[in-house]
Amino acid sequence: xxxxxxxxxxxxxxxxxxxxxxxxxxxxxxxxxxxxxxxxxxxxxxxxxxxxxxxxxxxxxxxxxxxxxxxxxxxxxxxxxxxxxxxxxxxxxxxxxxxxxxxxxxxxxxxxxxxxxxxxxxxxxxxxxxxxxxxxxxxxxxxxxxxxxxxxxxxxxxxxxxxxxxxxxxxxxxxxxxxxxxxxxxxxxxxxxxxxxxxxxxxxxxxxxxxxxxxxxxxxxxxxxxxxxxxxxxxxxxxxxxxxxxxxxxxxxxxxxxxxxxxxxxxxxxxxxxxxxxxxxxxxxxxxxxxxxxxxxxxxxxxxxxxxxxxxxxxxxxxxxxxxxxxxxxxxxxxxxxxxxxxxxxxxxxxxxxxxxxxxxxxxxxxxxxxxxxxxxxxxxxxxxxxxxxxxxxxxxxxxxxxxxxxxxxxxxxxxxxxxxxxxxxxxxxxxxxxxxxxxxxxxxxxxxxxxxxxx
Ligand code: IMP
Ligand code: MG
Numbered sequence: 001x002x003x004x005x006x007x008x009x010x011x012x013x014x015x016x017x018x019x020x021x022x023x024x025x026x027x028x029x030x031x032x033x034x035x036x037x038x039x040x041x042x043x044x045x046x047x048x049x050x051x052x053x054x055x056x057x058x059x060x061x062x063x064x065x066x067x068x069x070x071x072x073x074x075x076x077x078x079x080x081x082x083x084x085x086x087x088x089x090x091x092x093x094x095x096x097x098x099x100x101x102x103x104x105x106x107x108x109x110x111x112x113x114x115x116x117x118x119x120x121x122x123x124x125x126x127x128x129x130x131x132x133x134x135x136x137x138x139x140x141x142x143x144x145x146x147x148x149x150x151x152x153x154x155x156x157x158x159x160x161x162x163x164x165x166x167x168x169x170x171x172x173x174x175x176x177x178x179x180x181x182x183x184x185x186x187x188x189x190x191x192x193x194x195x196x197x198x199x200x201x202x203x204x205x206x207x208x209x210x211x212x213x214x215x216x217x218x219x220x221x222x223x224x225x226x227x228x229x230x231x232x233x234x235x236x237x238x239x240x241x242x243x244x245x246x247x248x249x250x251x252x253x254x255x256x257x258x259x260x261x262x263x264x265x266x267x268x269x270x271x272x273x274x275x276x277x278x279x280x281x282x283x284x285x286x287x288x289x290x291x292x293x294x295x296x297x298x299x300x301x302x303x304x305x306x307x308x309x310x311x312x313x314x315x316x317x318x319x320x321x322x323x324x325x326x327x328x329x330x331x332x333x334x335x336x337x338x339x340x341x342x343x344x345x346x347x348x349x350x351x352x353x354x355x356x357x358x359x360x361x362x363x364x365x366x367x368x369x370x371x372x373x374x375x376x377x378x379x380x381x382x383x384x385x386x387x388x389x390x391x392x393x394x395x396x397x398x399x400x401x402x403x404x405x406x407x408x409x410x411x412x413x414x415x416x417x418x419x420x421x422x423x424x425x426x427x428x429x430x431x432x433x434x435x436x437x438x439x440x441x442x443x444x445x446x447x448x449x450x451x452x453x454x455x456x
Pocket of ligand 1: 012013014044045046133134135136137138139140141232233234237246247248249281282283
């Protein structure tokens with residue numbers, strides 16, 4: 001069977017998409033060859049996976065610029081809506097070649113925009129202002145602004161062509177007042193030279209990967225390859241449909257991937273990734289965050305710190321109403337629930353709506369400060385997943401301790417899970433209206449219970 005899947009985050013990013021994509025790719029590759037595609041965002045993403053290196057040691061591998069397929073020897077592609085940071089990409093590729101002997105084919109759309117030094121610096125400079133977003137300082141906002149502005153967009157085609165020096169000069173001149181204002185340089189000519197030198201080798205290395213990607217993706221489809229589309233960030237950070245202004249600058253909803261990659265939505269399953277509890281970094285509210293023991297305990301048990309910035313993430317109670325909206329926007333066929341291993345022996349409340357102007361509603365408003373309080377389901381959930389290990393600590397340390405119990409759950413499937421958790425899933429399915437088709441119980445590839453594909 002050909003696996004055709006798009007994976008999207010249903011909350012605020014950091015749902016564990018990287019791990020799930022890695023798992024789906026590893027499974028799918030048993031049947032067919034595979035291509036993994038990134039379709040938006042840039043190095044603001046941090047996808048953490050635990051994979052076996054070429055010496056068979058379990059290693060942590062974090063990708064920011066590249067899709068996670070690097071650890072599985074799948075082919076990889078970069079779509080036209082990606083904020084492509086060539087310097088970071090080459091670093092990751094080099095590391096993957098050392099760690100995993102990566103030899104897959106690489107394709108970059110000729111349309112993809114280039115994220116360069118001044119984007120990162122402009123982003124960092126903007127973040128010093130009184131009013132900021134709490135961005136990852138990866139240059140995302142300034143990059144998409146340049147893309148939208150058209151003449152300041154440097155495509156991958158420009159980047160690897162002979163005319164790159166002139167194009168770059170033109171763009172730097174157009175952006176001169178910004179660059180001087182943010183004290184990125186005092187001398188445009190010198191800065192131009194500096195950038196050309198920094199990119200000379202990288203341009204030569206990457207040139208071979210240019211493609212009119214939409215046609216290549218069709219060929220993959222026709223040849224029976226598995227195609228895994230990897231989303232970054234999460235639904236509520238979408239530039240139009242997230243919590244404006246505390247959002248990222250890309251259009252990240254899964255359906256956006258299809259036209260940009262030349263692929264038909266109707267052949268694909270869209271799988272939403274939901275971390276059992278929502279987290280958020282940077283500015284912006286979490287509707288179900290309560291000042292009680294739940295959040296701090298989860299931060300400690302689950303090690304909730306950002307893969308990109310190292311910042312501590314804020315943790316709220318499960319927000320099913322928010323997830324239901326994300327499922328609607330992305331047209332999801334199924335949900336995979338992650339970090340389930342990090343909750344146990346706690347009173348878990350489930351958000352099913354909000355009180356706004358004294359009225360109960362399921363609808364998430366743009367302005368989250370209108371929410372007076374969340375509404376929770378009239379029962380709480382509790383379970384013990386790990387017998388004899390009530391006090392959970394760092395997931396990697398836990399790994400060895402819990403191995404046997406985890407293996408049994410994975411082997412025996414959904415029915416073997418604790419009753420409280422099964423009840424949680426049943427009520428969640430009923431409320432959200434989209435089935436949970438997989439439950440992740442750990443960071444490794446073989447630690448996910450049941451992925452049922454016969455949905456949607
Ligand atoms: P930017 O994408 O770096 O411009 O950041 C804008 C907002 O999105 C900030 O609140 C970031 O913390 C958040 N953000 C961006 N990328 C991610 C991600 O991959 N995971 C979680 N939050 C993210
Ligand atoms: Mg992340």
